[in-house]
Amino acid sequence: MTVWSIDARSGERRRGFPTTGAEEVELACRRADALLPRLEEAGPQGRAALLEAMADALDHRVDALVAAADAETALGVGRLTGEVARTSGQLRLFAEVLREGAFLDVRLDAADSVRPDLRRMNIPVGVVGVFSASNFPFAFSVGGGDTASALAAGCPVIVKAHSLHPETSELTLAALREGARTAGLPAEVVQLVHGREAGTALVTHPLVRAVGFTGSIPAGRLLYDLAKSRPEPIPFYGELGSLNPLIVTPGAAARRTEEIAAGLVASVTLGAGQFCVKPGLVLAPRGDALVEAMARHFAELGPQVLLGDGIRESFEAGAGEREALPGLRVAASGRTGGDREVTARLLTGHVSALAASELLLEECFGPMTVVLAYDDEEELLHALAATPGNLTATLHSEPEEEKLAARLMAVMRARAGRLVFDAYPTGVAVGWAQQHGGPYPATTEPSTTSVGTAAIFRFLRPVVYQNCPTHLLPEALRDDNPWRLPRRVNGELTLP
Amino acid sequence: MTVWSIDARSGERRRGFPTTGAEEVELACRRADALLPRLEEAGPQGRAALLEAMADALDHRVDALVAAADAETALGVGRLTGEVARTSGQLRLFAEVLREGAFLDVRLDAADSVRPDLRRMNIPVGVVGVFSASNFPFAFSVGGGDTASALAAGCPVIVKAHSLHPETSELTLAALREGARTAGLPAEVVQLVHGREAGTALVTHPLVRAVGFTGSIPAGRLLYDLAKSRPEPIPFYGELGSLNPLIVTPGAAARRTEEIAAGLVASVTLGAGQFCVKPGLVLAPRGDALVEAMARHFAELGPQVLLGDGIRESFEAGAGEREALPGLRVAASGRTGGDREVTARLLTGHVSALAASELLLEECFGPMTVVLAYDDEEELLHALAATPGNLTATLHSEPEEEKLAARLMAVMRARAGRLVFDAYPTGVAVGWAQQHGGPYPATTEPSTTSVGTAAIFRFLRPVVYQNCPTHLLPEALRDDNPWRLPRRVNGELTLP
Numbered sequence: 008m009t010v011w012s013i014d015a016r017s018g019e020r021r022r023g024f025p026t027t028g029a030e031e032v033e034l035a036c037r038r039a040d041a042l043l044p045r046l047e048e049a050g051p052q053g054r055a056a057l058l059e060a061m062a063d064a065l066d067h068r069v070d071a072l073v074a075a076a077d078a079e080t081a082l083g084v085g086r087l088t089g090e091v092a093r094t095s096g097q098l099r100l101f102a103e104v105l106r107e108g109a110f111l112d113v114r115l116d117a118a119d120s121v122r123p124d125l126r127r128m129n130i131p132v133g134v135v136g137v138f139s140a141s142n143f144p145f146a147f148s149v150g151g152g153d154t155a156s157a158l159a160a161g162c163p164v165i166v167k168a169h170s171l172h173p174e175t176s177e178l179t180l181a182a183l184r185e186g187a188r189t190a191g192l193p194a195e196v197v198q199l200v201h202g203r204e205a206g207t208a209l210v211t212h213p214l215v216r217a218v219g220f221t222g223s224i225p226a227g228r229l230l231y232d233l234a235k236s237r238p239e240p241i242p243f244y245g246e247l248g249s250l251n252p253l254i255v256t257p258g259a260a261a262r263r264t265e266e267i268a269a270g271l272v273a274s275v276t277l278g279a280g281q282f283c284v285k286p287g288l289v290l291a292p293r294g295d296a297l298v299e300a301m302a303r304h305f306a307e308l309g310p311q312v313l314l315g316d317g318i319r320e321s322f323e324a325g326a327g328e329r330e331a332l333p334g335l336r337v338a339a340s341g342r343t344g345g346d347r348e349v350t351a352r353l354l355t356g357h358v359s360a361l362a363a364s365e366l367l368l369e370e371c372f373g374p375m376t377v378v379l380a381y382d383d384e385e386e387l388l389h390a391l392a393a394t395p396g397n398l399t400a401t402l403h404s405e406p407e408e409e410k411l412a413a414r415l416m417a418v419m420r421a422r423a424g425r426l427v428f429d430a431y432p433t434g435v436a437v438g439w440a441q442q443h444g445g446p447y448p449a450t451t452e453p454s455t456t457s458v459g460t461a462a463i464f465r466f467l468r469p470v471v472y473q474n475c476p477t478h479l480l481p482e483a484l485r486d487d488n489p490w491r492l493p494r495r496v497n498g499e500l501t502l503p
Numbered sequence: 504m505t506v507w508s509i510d511a512r513s514g515e516r517r518r519g520f521p522t523t524g525a526e527e528v529e530l531a532c533r534r535a536d537a538l539l540p541r542l543e544e545a546g547p548q549g550r551a552a553l554l555e556a557m558a559d560a561l562d563h564r565v566d567a568l569v570a571a572a573d574a575e576t577a578l579g580v581g582r583l584t585g586e587v588a589r590t591s592g593q594l595r596l597f598a599e600v601l602r603e604g605a606f607l608d609v610r611l612d613a614a615d616s617v618r619p620d621l622r623r624m625n626i627p628v629g630v631v632g633v634f635s636a637s638n639f640p641f642a643f644s645v646g647g648g649d650t651a652s653a654l655a656a657g658c659p660v661i662v663k664a665h666s667l668h669p670e671t672s673e674l675t676l677a678a679l680r681e682g683a684r685t686a687g688l689p690a691e692v693v694q695l696v697h698g699r700e701a702g703t704a705l706v707t708h709p710l711v712r713a714v715g716f717t718g719s720i721p722a723g724r725l726l727y728d729l730a731k732s733r734p735e736p737i738p739f740y741g742e743l744g745s746l747n748p749l750i751v752t753p754g755a756a757a758r759r760t761e762e763i764a765a766g767l768v769a770s771v772t773l774g775a776g777q778f779c780v781k782p783g784l785v786l787a788p789r790g791d792a793l794v795e796a797m798a799r800h801f802a803e804l805g806p807q808v809l810l811g812d813g814i815r816e817s818f819e820a821g822a823g824e825r826e827a828l829p830g831l832r833v834a835a836s837g838r839t840g841g842d843r844e845v846t847a848r849l850l851t852g853h854v855s856a857l858a859a860s861e862l863l864l865e866e867c868f869g870p871m872t873v874v875l876a877y878d879d880e881e882e883l884l885h886a887l888a889a890t891p892g893n894l895t896a897t898l899h900s901e902p903e904e905e906k907l908a909a910r911l912m913a914v915m916r917a918r919a920g921r922l923v924f925d926a927y928p929t930g931v932a933v934g935w936a937q938q939h940g941g942p943y944p945a946t947t948e949p950s951t952t953s954v955g956t957a958a959i960f961r962f963l964r965p966v967v968y969q970n971c972p973t974h975l976l977p978e979a980l981r982d983d984n985p986w987r988l989p990r991r992v993n994g995e996l997t998l999p
Binding site: 044103107109114115116121122123125126127130132133231232235236239240242395396406409412413416417420421423424425426427428429430434436438439440441442444446447448451452453454456460461464467468469470471472473474475476478479493495497498500502 | 617629905920923944
């Protein structure tokens with residue numbers, strides 16, 4: 008079997024890659040498991056050097072990487088060049104996390120007359136399987152956040168390449184492996200498999216101890232169910248789908264009509280609307296001004312090439328189904344293009360349409376959003392409460408609307424992991440405070456994040472040493488703190 | 504339907520409690536969900552006062568609580584009195600956690616030319632369902648660790664009472680509710696349901712956002728599967744079963760024969776062998792001395808009353824099946840008692856018996872352990888590696904065996920969450936550094952703990968506020984740090 012690299016703009020086959028057979032997956036898992044001690048021996052310092060060497064190798068190869076990704080995804084050279092920088096920056100950030108050491112969460116409780124000596128730290132969970140995302144060929148793919156945080160934790164990684172960018176995946180793999188060699192570690196700390204069956208085999212393999220996934224609800228839930236029905240279930244960190252409601256209060260709609268219209272349309276159509284944090288549902292007060300302003304921006308949009316045929320077909324079907332719903336109308340369309348291009352669309356209606364169809368509460372990937380009008384606060388709160396779990400919820404309000412804002416924030420917080428104020432949800436900064444995850448189906452494990460430094464905790468588990476003789480203690484747990492770690496000593500947080 | 508409080512020693516019915524119907528469970532879930540804002544408004548200080556008032560109420564009622572629990576479980580007044588103290592101490596420890604504030608994991612990233620202002624903190628997940636354990640009527644039941652950590656997190660709790668101690672459960676509930684009223688909070692922050700169907704209804708109710716469970720593998724896996732197959736799956740923090748292997752090296756067996764024999768038998772038979780951390784498999788060098796010393800201690804043991812009829816029948820069946828395995832023999836038995844009592848048993852054989860039957864790798868609840876002899880290091884390592892996930896793994900070794908110890912520790916760490924040295928696994932100290940959890944089936948989520956202060960993280964999830972106007976910011980995230988929290992500011996950990 009062959010996975011074909013397809014030119015997203017022309018639909019032509021560029022190059023084939025053989026799918027990975029069951030025996031090869033088996034071999035990859037054993038090889039990865041055997042490398043677990045190597046990553047651990049490298050220690051936080053050695054793994055920091057590994058991540059930095061990988062980042063350098065990606066940056067050195069940026070032109071070839073971007074060229075392949077642009078052909079395979081049509082996301083454009085500018086955006087993709089930025090994404091490579093974001094990806095290498097992410098690897099370097101996890102190097103900082105390793106050097107700082109709080110990720111080990113060292114806790115020491117001294118013995119007393121009744122208690123034993125207890126020394127606790129985090130250890131890697133084992134081999135990690137990573138599923139690449141279609142829409143981020145770098146930042147959420149072979150060398151992306153899941154891989155960076157798993158390697159940082161000390162876990163060898165096996166990536167399932169996304170079928171829409173197999174060549175980009177192979178080129179990224181080569182860069183990561185060059186980095187590993189530079190750092191004096193085996194190239195196989197990251198491995199790559201192609202094909203759906205190889206992906207399934209990864210999730211069910213006894214040596215795979217955790218999975219990171221970014222993709223659609225149907226594919227994600229299928230793999231989630233596999234992970235949870237194993238004889239020994241494993242954590243499945245899946246980012247599945249998000250509607251990302253954006254609320255415009257009466258005050259904001261009146262005072263910032265044009266500004267919000269322009270910002271919102273830019274956010275909805277960024278990357279041809281193929282962002283997991285695209286605002287797919289806008290709740291705005293009844294009145295024509297905001298929709299009319301948005302419509303003017305939509306009318307100026309050119310036709311857009313999506314990531315692949317399947318995604319284009321899903322968008323056309325999804326947009327069509329929504330347009331046909333009673334009470335909904337197309338307020339504006341972008342310019343129409345060729346067979347392989349889609350037309351951006353703005354749909355409007357009243358919040359009462361939410362009661363008529365579940366469809367409006369589902370994500371529709373692509374350059375489209377739905378603006379629903381509310382008549383009063385209760386309708387607004389009711390509509391917001393009806394949304395499923397989200398990665399983000401956004402509020403545009405004015406200072407004098409504090410009481411309404413507080414009511415809305417309580418619901419937003421219950422429904423999302425990131426609350427955005429007077430801005431737009433697209434653009435997820437990679438940093439120490441970021442949270443990318445929210446109630447299901449946004450993510451399958453809402454208490455974790457897939458972006459930002461806290462992502463490392465997904466691939467660690469704690470172990471405590473009770474009365475361990477000094478000569479057998481891991482360095483990180485020694486009294487003299489040779490690694491200069493932040494630690495909790497007898498309950499008190501201490502800095503080195 | 505009625506759940507009967509049974510006298511464990513006589514088998515007589517003491518008192519009946521009606522099972523909770525589906526409508527009552529529905530009502531309990533709605534009531535609990537409605538109390539979420541109340542627990543949040545109380546803040547960490549208010550919830551600390553709540554937990555302390557609950558602890559005081561338990562301590563004041565200790566005599567009545569212990570009398571009921573002793574009748575229902577036969578665990579004895581001394582042990583049960585200690586368990587009440589452990590339980591109230593645990594509630595007070597979580598009050599300390601709340602006052603210290605690190606559980607909020609506040610992270611602030613300031614805005615710069617390209618990044619927004621991000622402020623992240625933990626919030627409660629929502630209503631928590633707790634399943635009581637048979638073997639800890641206080642510490643892992645109505646007012647136990649799951650309830651304490653969930654309330655600390657700000658989550659209202661609904662407890663499924665264990666059918667072996669319904670009266671103890673009701674008395675504990677009354678104490679907790681008295682505490683809630685003293686603290687000025689609604690009594691219904693903890694609710695209680697009886698009956699298996701009510702338990703199932705809890706796990707599948709949309710308003711229940713996480714479950715804590717301590718019990719058997721079959722019951723736990725059934726509920727785990729329910730939690731994971733919901734339309735919106737939820738975390739299921741289950742402690743299911745653990746073999747707790749204990750290794751005696753040749754050096755330790757030679758030098759500390761009598762000491763280890765005495766300690767091990769005491770650990771195996773503590774609480775009539777009904778501890779989740781009972782050492783159920785001992786790996787010892789070939790030779791008769793250790794087994795003979797253990798046999799002398801076993802022969803002195805009196806007959807034992809187990810927690811209930813079902814547990815006694817399971818023990819008799821499980822011990823019988825193991826005795827009948829080829830290559831295994833009964834090295835010693837305790838004294839025999841009446842129909843309602845069981846006889847403690849010591850089984851021995853060679854590690855090769857592990858290859859013949861999976862049964863020796865499964866937990867057998869009750870006063871019994873299996874000592875398997877190994878001939879060399881490789882046999883020992885191979886046998887240890889064959890064990891499933893465990894809560895604990897214990898090593899008795901001598902200083903000159905450092906190399907062997909290091910090899911064993913690597914396998915122990917991969918198989919368990921707590922590594923015990925030259926001591927015994929029973930007795931789980933409640934503190935800041937404790938870890939009670941390990942690879943499946945020991946626990947369903949090995950990266951979490953059900954004992955110790957880190958248990959609170961099971962019932963929290965992070966939310967980040969992006970560009971939030973100052974007047975809308977939660978107090979915990981304000982620049983001036985009014986709650987004096989430890990925080991990570993622009994990547995740097997800072998103490999108040």
